[in-house]
Amino acid sequence: MGAKPSWHRSETMGKAKHVARAADAEHRLVGKVAKNRDRAPVAALGFMSDVADQPPLVALSLATIAVGALRRRRDLARTGMRMLIAHALATAAKTVIKRSIDRTRPAQALKDGQHRAGPGSGDKDGDLSSFPSGHTAGIVSVAQAVAATKPELAVPARAGAAAIAAMLLPSGKHYPSDIAVGALLGWGADKVAGALVDAGDRKIGRFVARRADRLALAEAEAHPS
Secondary structure: OOOOOHHHHHHHHHHHHHHHHHHHHHHHHHHHHHOOOOOHHHHHHHHHHHHHOHHHHHHHHHHHHHHHHHOOOHHHHHHHHHHHHHHHHHHHHHHHHHHHEEEOOHHHHHHHOOOOEEEOOOOOOHHHEOOOOHHHHHHHHHHHHHHHHOHHHHHHHHHHHHHHHHHOOOOOOOOHHHHHHHHHHHHHHHHHHHHHHHHHHHHHHHHHHHHHHHHHHHHHHHOOO
């Protein structure tokens, strides 16, 4: 294959420079917010954001399914299943992107005095995995699943997700763009999860209807009028 024309290379380099400048500007902005990250109140906020980590969210989803099953609440079990699937999809998506893009977390960049943002090396180093925010992707996916299946809980679920995402800024864990993209991933993951759960519901409904028809037919044949 021939080499790309010089104008194409120049355009690509120009876009890369714009992205780099935007990332540096965001780093300077977050640096001002996160400079007090080690102080007790801010550190406490960072600790509270761990509720959006993968194990707690998976445990919450499984507990919701279990309670629904024990109480014979199909709607509750359905909510838990949608939460679990949405979280799994959001986690998978953020993992793929994190391995494709390296970006220094704000706290580490402030410590080292150097901010790195660029194509990923596939390295799993946590200090280079700022983009996108997995915590935000996870908590938004779960909150959206709750909001979609339990509208009466939509406001507190979404407000809680927004509050947890906001805590990631002063604690120096993420940049605004990390959080924004994470939120989009979570939103999209729930949409896909909703479609999958709805398809499963329809299949189960058809199976139950066919079974009921067979039982009714058997009953009619056993006791003809």
